[in-house]
Structures are given as C-alpha cells and as structure tokens.
Amino acid sequence: MAKQSFAKSILKKTTVGIVVGVILVVAAQATHFPPVFQIMFFLYAMLGSLVFILLDAPPMNRLEGVKAVGALVVFYLLLSGLYIAGASILPQFDPEDEKGKIEKVLKLRRAQTELGKADELIARAKQLDERAKAITKQLSSLGADAKVEVASTTSAAGGGAASGDLVALGKEQWELQECYNCHKLYGQGGKKRGPEMDNIGNLMTFEQLKEKIIDPKSWKAEGFDKDYEKGKMPDKYKDLMFPQEIDALVAFLVTLKDTSVNTPKPIKMN
Amino acid sequence: MKSADQLGSATIGQGMNRMSGFLKFGSFLALLFFPALAMAAGGAETQAMSVEYRDVPGIGSRNLIWIVAQQHLLLAGFVLGVPIFAWVCEVVGWKTKEPRYDKLAKEFTKLLTSAYATTALFGGILLFLLIGLYPKLMAYLTDMFFPSFLVYCLLFLLETATLYMYWYGWDYMQGNKKTFHLFLGFLLNLFALGIMAVPNSWATFQASPVVLGEGDAWARAWMAMQNPTWMPVNIHRLIANVVLGGFIVGAYAGIRYLLAVSREEREHYDWMGYVGNFIGVFGMLPLPFAGYWLMREVYQYNQQMGITLMGGFLAWLFILQAMLIGVLFLGANYYFWMGITYRIPGSENQYKKPVMAMLIVLLLCLGIWMTPHSLVASLAEAQKMGGTHHPLLGVFGVMSAKMTVSNIMILVTFMSFIMYWRAGKQETAGWAKAAKAIMGGLLVIAGIAVVVLGVWGYFVPAIIRINYFSVAQVLIVLFIMITFTPLTAVLMKSAKTTTEMVWGKMPIRAGYSLVLNAVMVILLMSLMGYARSSSRVHWHIYGVMRDTSEYAYSPALGYAAAFMSLNTFVFCLIVAFIFWVATLGDKAKAQPPRGSTVGIPGHSAPAMAGGAPRAGEKLE
Numbered sequence: 044m045a046k047q048s049f050a051k052s053i054l055k056k057t058t059v060g061i062v063v064g065v066i067l068v069v070a071a072q073a074t075h076f077p078p079v080f081q082i083m084f085f086l087y088a089m090l091g092s093l094v095f096i097l098l099d100a101p102p103m104n105r106l107e108g109v110k111a112v113g114a115l116v117v118f119y120l121l122l123s124g125l126y127i128a129g130a131s132i133l134p135q136f137d138p139e140d141e142k143g144k145i146e147k148v149l150k151l152r153r154a155q156t157e158l159g160k161a162d163e164l165i166a167r168a169k170q171l172d173e174r175a176k177a178i179t180k181q182l183s184s185l186g187a188d189a190k191v192e193v194a195s196t197t198s199a200a201g202g203g204a205a206s207g208d209l210v211a212l213g214k215e216q217w218e219l220q221e222c223y224n225c226h227k228l229y230g231q232g233g234k235k236r237g238p239e240m241d242n243i244g245n246l247m248t249f250e251q252l253k254e255k256i257i258d259p260k261s262w263k264a265e266g267f268d269k270d271y272e273k274g275k276m277p278d279k280y281k282d283l284m285f286p287q288e289i290d291a292l293v294a295f296l297v298t299l300k301d302t303s304v305n306t307p308k309p310i311k312m313n
Numbered sequence: 314m315k316s317a318d319q320l321g322s323a324t325i326g327q328g329m330n331r332m333s334g335f336l337k338f339g340s341f342l343a344l345l346f347f348p349a350l351a352m353a354a355g356g357a358e359t360q361a362m363s364v365e366y367r368d369v370p371g372i373g374s375r376n377l378i379w380i381v382a383q384q385h386l387l388l389a390g391f392v393l394g395v396p397i398f399a400w401v402c403e404v405v406g407w408k409t410k411e412p413r414y415d416k417l418a419k420e421f422t423k424l425l426t427s428a429y430a431t432t433a434l435f436g437g438i439l440l441f442l443l444i445g446l447y448p449k450l451m452a453y454l455t456d457m458f459f460p461s462f463l464v465y466c467l468l469f470l471l472e473t474a475t476l477y478m479y480w481y482g483w484d485y486m487q488g489n490k491k492t493f494h495l496f497l498g499f500l501l502n503l504f505a506l507g508i509m510a511v512p513n514s515w516a517t518f519q520a521s522p523v524v525l526g527e528g529d530a531w532a533r534a535w536m537a538m539q540n541p542t543w544m545p546v547n548i549h550r551l552i553a554n555v556v557l558g559g560f561i562v563g564a565y566a567g568i569r570y571l572l573a574v575s576r577e578e579r580e581h582y583d584w585m586g587y588v589g590n591f592i593g594v595f596g597m598l599p600l601p602f603a604g605y606w607l608m609r610e611v612y613q614y615n616q617q618m619g620i621t622l623m624g625g626f627l628a629w630l631f632i633l634q635a636m637l638i639g640v641l642f643l644g645a646n647y648y649f650w651m652g653i654t655y656r657i658p659g660s661e662n663q664y665k666k667p668v669m670a671m672l673i674v675l676l677l678c679l680g681i682w683m684t685p686h687s688l689v690a691s692l693a694e695a696q697k698m699g700g701t702h703h704p705l706l707g708v709f710g711v712m713s714a715k716m717t718v719s720n721i722m723i724l725v726t727f728m729s730f731i732m733y734w735r736a737g738k739q740e741t742a743g744w745a746k747a748a749k750a751i752m753g754g755l756l757v758i759a760g761i762a763v764v765v766l767g768v769w770g771y772f773v774p775a776i777i778r779i780n781y782f783s784v785a786q787v788l789i790v791l792f793i794m795i796t797f798t799p800l801t802a803v804l805m806k807s808a809k810t811t812t813e814m815v816w817g818k819m820p821i822r823a824g825y826s827l828v829l830n831a832v833m834v835i836l837l838m839s840l841m842g843y844a845r846s847s848s849r850v851h852w853h854i855y856g857v858m859r860d861t862s863e864y865a866y867s868p869a870l871g872y873a874a875a876f877m878s879l880n881t882f883v884f885c886l887i888v889a890f891i892f893w894v895a896t897l898g899d900k901a902k903a904q905p906p907r908g909s910t911v912g913i914p915g916h917s918a919p920a921m922a923g924g925a926p927r928a929g930e931k932l933e
Contacts, residue, residue, distance in 0.1 A: 083632075087683075091676045094643055098650065098672070102820035111572050118825055119885070122832055123878040130633055130874030136626035141866040145851045149861055221856070224617045274524040279857050 060092025165290050213295025236275045238264040241304035244297045252293045257281045264307040365449040366862045374446040375864035383880040385435035392432045393505045394558025400498040424895045450853045460534040465511045472504040510547050514538035517546050519854045521614045541614040545607035555596035560831040563589030567827030579817035586827050594645045601719040622848045632683050639679035641833040648826050649729040655819045657737035657812050671725050678718035684709035717767030720786045737812035740804050759793050839877035
C-alpha cells in the first residue's frame with residue numbers, strides 16, 4: 044500500500060517537475076537564453092522534484108556488510124559523476140588562450156633575438172626624432188612656421204614603420220602588465236589607485252615617465268597623496284620588465300595627448 | 314606554476330613546514346643556535362640556483378603537487394576543525410553534566426593523534442616536492458618569510474605538546490581538574506589558529522603581494538604577512554574548518570549508522586550524526602558572510618583579479634559553487650526535516666506545510682544564487698539576447714541579489730533547526746503564546762527587511778550597498794539568531810514533552826544525506842582552492858613572479874572537476890583509514906549489555922542534544 048502510494052507520489056512529483064522544467068525551457072527560449080542555460084533550468088526543476096520525492100520516500104531496507112559498503116561507493120561515484128558531468132557541460136574556457144598570452148609574455152625572455160629587434164626599433168625611433176627636430180629647427184630659422192607642423196607630421200609618418208611598431212609593442216605591454224587595473228585609459232580601466240593617463244604625453248617627457256616606472260616614488264600625481272604615501276604603485280617593474288619593454292611602454296605613453304581628459308599634474312618628489 | 318603554486322601554493326604555506334615534529338624540532342634548534350650558518354648556507358644556495366623547475370614524467374609536476382597539496386590541505390582542515398568540534402562538545406558536556414558529550418569529544422580527540430601524523434606526513438611530502446619541483450619560487454618565499462618559518466615551528470611544537478597533554482591527560486584531568494583540561498583544549502585551538510594563520514600568509518601573499526617598506530627580516534616578513542587577503546582568508550578558513558570538522562563527524566556517524574548491526578549502535582550513531590550535522594550547519598551559517606568579505610578584499614586589491622574570478626574565465630566556476638552550496642543547504646535542511654519525521658513521530662503532520670514552503674523558498678533562492686551576472690554566450694547568442702546581461706534575469710546576477718538570497722537561505726536553515734527543537738514539545742509558560750507571536754512577527758519583519766534592502770540596493774551607489782545595506786542584512790539575520798536561540802531555550806526549559814525523541818529510527822537515506830553533506834563540503838573546499846589559485850592566472854606571485862613552466866596555464870573546469878573528485882575520494886579513503894586505525898582497539902570491547910543504561914543526552918540538554926531521552930533511561 045505504502046509502495047503504491049509512493050509510486051503515485053513519484054509519478055505526480057516527476058510530472059510536476061517536468062511541467063515546470065518545460066515551462067522554464069520555453070520561457071528561456073522565448074527570452075533568448077543560450078541553450079546551456081535552458082538545459083540548466085530543466086535540470087534545476089528536476090532537482091527540485093527529486094528533493095520533494097525524497098521528502099516523502101518510505102524507508103528502504105537496510106543493507107549490511109559488503110553490500111552496504113558497495114552502496115556507499117556507488118553513491119559516491121554517482122555524486123562524483125554528476126559533479127564532473129555538470130562541470131563538463133558548462134562552457135569551458137580554452138587553456139590554449141592563456142597559453143597564447145603566456146607565450147607572448149615569455150617570448151622576449153625565451154628568444155633573446157627579439158631584444159635585438161626592440162633595440163633596433165628604439166634606435167631608429169630616436170634617430171628619426173632627432174632628424175625631425177633638425178628639420179623643424181631649420182624650417183623655423185627660415186620663418187616657415189606653417190610648414191613646421193607638416194614637416195614634423197611627415198617626420199612622424201616617415202618613422203611610422205619603426206616608431207609605430209614600438210608604440211604597438213608599448214600598447215601590448217600596457218595590456219600584459221595590466222596597467223589598466225589602476226589607470227584609466229580611453230575611458231576603460233580603474234582610476235581609484237592611479238591617475239587617468241589619456242593626457243600624460245603632454246605632461247611628462249620620455250625620460251620622466253621612464254623614471255616614474257622604474258622608481259615609483261620619484262613622481263607623485265596631484266591629488267593622489269594617500270596612494271603615494273601607501274606606495275600603491277608597485278616598484279616591481281624594474282625587475283619584472285626588460286629595459287626594452289619599459290622603453291616601449293614609455294614610447295606608447297608619450298603618444299597619449301588627449302587634452303580633453305584631466306590627467307592630474309605630475310609632481311617631482313626626489 | 315599556476316601549476317604547483319596553483320593548487321599547491323594555496324598550501325605552499327601549510328605544507329611548507331608540516332614535516333614531522335621531530336624533523337622540525339631539529340631544524341628549529343639548528344636555526345636557533347646556528348643562525349649564521351643557516352643564513353650563509355641559504356645565500357650560497359640561492360646563488361648556485363640555476364634550475365627553475367623540474368618535472369615528473371607521466372603525471373606532471375603540477376598534477377602531483379595538486380594531489381599532495383589538496384590532501385594536505387583537507388587533512389589540515391580536518392586536524393584543525395576536529396579540535397574545535399571536540400572542545401565545544403567537551404564544554405557542553407561539562408556544563409550540562411552529560412557524560413556522552415565528554416565521551417564524544419574524547420572519541421574524536423583520539424583521532425587527532427593519527428590524523429596529526431598523517432597531515433604532517435603529507436606536509437613533509439609536499440615540502441620536498443615543492444623544493445624539488447619549484448626551487449626558484451621556494452627560494453623566493455623562503456627569503457621573504459624565513460622569520461615566520463621559525464614562528465611556525467615554535468607554534469607546531471607548542472601545539473604538539475598541548476595535544477599530548479590534552480589527549481593523554483583526559484582521564485586524569487576529570488573532576489576538579491576538568492577546568493584545566495578545558496583550558497588545554499582552548500590552548501590547543503589557539504595554537505592551531507596560529508598554525509593555520511602563518512602559512513595562510515604565505516599563500517595569500519602569492520595572490521595579493523604588497524610593496525614592502527624598509528626594515529629588518531622580521532619587519533619585512535611581518536609586512537608581507539599583512540597582505541590584504543590574509544585576514545579574510547584566515548576567517549574564512551577557520552569557519553570552513555569548523556564546517557568540515559562537523560560534517561566529517563556527521564559523515565562518519567552516517568556511515569557507521571548505515572553499517573550498524575545492533576540497535577545500540579544505531580542509536581549512538583544517529584545521535585552522533587545529529588551533533589555533527591548541528592555543528593556543521595552552525596558553522597555554515599556565517600560562511601557566506603566571510604566569503605563576501607574575502608571577495609570584497611580581492612576586488613579592492615585588484616579589480617582584474619576579481620573580474621577574472623566573477624566575470625572572466627572562472628565565472629562558471631561560481632555557478633558550480635552555487636550548486637554545491639545549494640545542495641549542501643538542501644542536504645542539511647533535509648536531515649533536520651527527516652529528524653522531525655522519524656525521531657519525533659507525529660510531528661511530521663504539524664510541520665509538513667512549513668517544510669514544503671521552506672523547500673520552495675530554498676529552491677528559489679538557489680535559482681537566484683546560481684544566476685550569473687554576465688552570461689557566457691557566443692557573439693550570436695549575445696546579440697539575440699541583447700547583450701551579455703540577460704534583460705530579465707540579469708538583475709539576479711549582481712551581489713545585491715546574491716546577498717539577499719544567501720541571507721534568506723540562512724534564515725530558513727536556522728528556522729529548520731528551531732522547528733526541530735520545538736517538535737514534540739508543548740510550551741507551558743504563560744507567556745509562551747506571546748513569545749511565539751513576537752518571534753513570528755520578528756521573522757516576517759526580518760524576511761521583508763532583508764528583501765527590501767536587497768531591492769533597494771539596486772538604486773544606491775555600490776559603496777552604500779556594500780558598506781551599509783549588506784551589513785544591515787547580515788545584522789538582521791544575526792539578530793534573529795541571537796534572540797531566537799535563548800528565547801526558544803527558555804521556552805523549551807519549561808515545555809512539556811508530548812512525543813519522546815526516538816533515536817536510531819532514521820531511514821538509511823539519513824545516513825546518505827550526512828555523507829552527501831561531507832562530500833559537498835570537501836568538493837567545495839577543493840573548488841575554492843582551484844578558484845583562488847587560478848585567479849592568479851600565470852603568476853606564482855601575482856604581478857611579481859611569473860610562472861614560466863609549461864604548466865603555467867589554468868586547467869579547464871571539467872578537467873579540474875575530475876581532479877577534485879579524485880582528490881575527494883582519496884581524502885575519504887585516508888580519513889576512513891584513520892578512523893579504522895583509531896577504533897581498532899574499541900572493536901575488542903564488548904557491546905554494552907541489553908537493558909543497561911545509556912548516556913544519551915538528557916531531556917533538559919541544550920539544543921545540540923536535540924531533546925533526547927532522559928539520561929539514564931533504560932533501553933528495552
């Protein structure tokens with residue numbers, strides 16, 4: 044009798060569970076949930092109905108000895124199987140993505156030849172910069188102010204292949220070193236611990252920025268006294284980055300000249 | 314090593330010095346009396362260091378460290394959690410004069426001696442493996458934390474000596490000497506707290522390193538220890554250890570209950586299962602608050618790390634975590650509800666409707682808890698949905714919703730316990746009706762207030778929500794627990810028993826639910842270890858020392874889950890072995906003769922006793 048009543052209870056609760064599950068799936072489909080969520084909603088409804096069934100289940104016969112131990116092991120395997128299956132059904136991130144990023148980070152360290160390339164780029168950028176300055180000076184002396192800008196633009200464009208690569212390398216360093224955690228740039232990233240950087244190129248020179256990265260205590264951003272006192276900017280980069288990587292990062296930073304952003308004024312400290 | 318340090322480093326710390334007591338004592342003396350020699354040797358070693366990593370063919374260095382570190386961590390949690398459990402039981406036994414509590418406390422303290430050695434054994438293996446497989450990282454950490462190693466050794470010595478006195482002096486220190494024995498138990502837990510906290514600092518430093526100021530080696534080590542996630546992890550692990558201790562005791566009792574052949578055994582292990590579940594549940598109640606604090610610190614320390622965990626490639630892990638916690642809450646409540654049905658016959662009808670309502674509330678809360686903030690979707694799926702945040706259910710993904718449902722789940726679980734406590738009793742106090750009405754009213758107001766604060770939280774700045782609303786929700790729930798517990802205790806003191814508590818009548822699925830709870834807790838601890846280590850991505854020490862080994866990447870969730878299951882199984886086998894060894898001597902003892910008195914906790918015993926038959930009552 045009790046068994047019959049329990050069988051009825053199972054049937055009733057399973058039916059309710061399935062109905063609720065189907066309603067959830069239909070609602071999820073209608074509101075454009077990804078399929079994995081639709082499956083999860085259904086399983087969630089079934090979990091609920093399982094607990095309801097167990098609530099009224101009559102006592103089972105006791106198992107003894109090896110059978111009892113075997114039942115325990117089966118129970119564990121069932122839990123384990125559900126857990127692994129659940130974790131595997133969920134979308135998996137691809138470890139290869141992270142491997143790719145790691146490889147990028149370690150490339151310089153693994154292949155010293157890459158360093159030579161960066162050196163070469165820096166040297167070329169400096170050379171072009173000096174050449175541009177010389178042309179600007181020459182044009183100024185001739186009174187052709189209007190053409191100065193053109194000349195310097197031409198100069199920058201002429202060096203594009205080299206300095207552009209360096210700036211791109213620097214931008215990559217910005218990402219890899221996760222500077223955005225503390226500094227906002229292009230409207231993205233944090234700004235609680237460090238100043239926004241969009242206009243830093245107008246406020247600091249190449250050498251000053253480099254000094255700040257190597258020795259964070261050498262400069263302080265206006266309004267960031269507490270963060271400066273607490274040493275929020277880590278002094279790890281001189282150990283963590285190759286000099287060429289720091290140069291590339293700085294080369295990227297000096298290009299940031301968006302005057303519409305109020306980047307705090309840097310103050311020389313020591 | 315997102316590799317070794319991956320899961321290992323969680324434990325680098327704890328593993329580091331858990332060599333055998335003898336070995337440590339020798340090292341400690343050597344370092345104490347020959348510090349110059351030790352430092353010089355260290356310096357030479359650092360200079361000569363050229364190997365950054367070594368590998369283990371086949372299994373791989375990371376996987377090997379993962380297994381050993383996880384075993385060590387779980388055993389450490391057990392070894393630190395069980396003394397808390399034992400001490401609480403001893404205090405309850407002392408206060409209530411119920412000998413069975415004292416017996417229970419002693420029974421579990423007996424396990425500590427063998428569990429302690431096993432933990433130290435795994436700690437030693439872990440230490441050797443870390444030194445061998447990750448020498449560069451270990452050299453760095455040693456250089457940074459060496460003074461704390463000495464403190465750790467000292468704490469270990471004190472802990473060992475106290476444990477010996479506590480265990481071997483149990484019978485001797487009864488009667489007038491009992492208070493001193495209790496003091497020893499307190500000391501045991503105090504030193505254990507230190508043993509947990511010191512290595513936690515090594516592991517948390519890897520996740521949240523700080524810029525060190527000037528100072529000598531001791532000052533610098535102290536600065537490094539005080540990193541932002543150290544204290545939240547300490548609190549979280551302390552509570553989690555209580556939960557682990559309670560639920561493992563529960564699982565042990567559950568298994569023994571399933572295997573019991575005599576009625577006396579069934580009664581004893583039924584009661585033990587109840588006590589284990591009780592302590593596990595009460596430890597579990599504040600755990601979400603501690604977890605919330607930890608995540609808040611992680612976000613404040615490094616937003617990117619927080620995003621990696623909650624919204625990045627590890628976001629799905631928290632769906633899995635929500636499922637595990639949900640099943641744990643369901644399992645713990647289910648056990649209470651079965652207790653009402655089978656231990657207090659006749660009460661099931663009285664509580665059937667509330668139980669149904671509570672189950673529905675728990676399921677709804679679980680549904681909200683497992684709703685992610687941003688859904689992981691392909692570009693096409695996201696476009697269809699109108700973004701990565703679902704237009705309807707996206708609101709459930711934020712912390713305001715999570716905090717609200719976790720508070721409600723805690724309230725429901727607490728009320729399950731109160732129901733269990735009151736079942737089978739009739740209040741006789743004249744003010745009982747008024748008290749019950751006040752409690753009912755307070756409960757409704759508390760529930761509404763928690764939900765209102767949760768909804769309101771959407772319309773205020775995050776800082777207001779985090780600092781005021783979430784704290785207010787927690788305080789409301791704590792207020793209910795703090796007022797209801799003594800009020801119910803006073804009510805029950807004068808209450809008339811309408812149905813005697815019957816032990817040993819629980820269906821066998823009660824035993825399985827206790828096993829389920831323990832497995833869920835172990836899986837949760839393993840999952841959170843994986844989360845914390847993976848949040849560092851490819852860093853040994855976040856932002857300071859990169860992992861340049863071939864195992865620097867994070868393993869995918871499905872693969873990691875299989876490893877966690879394997880680790881859980883191995884841990885259960887080890888614990889089963891420890892229990893078996895520790896109880897070998899008991900098997901020779903004869904079962905108590907039928908008709909003899911049993912020391913099941915008395916009718917007037919506190920909530921933890923579950924309102925058992927009167928002490929000394931004869932079993933038929």
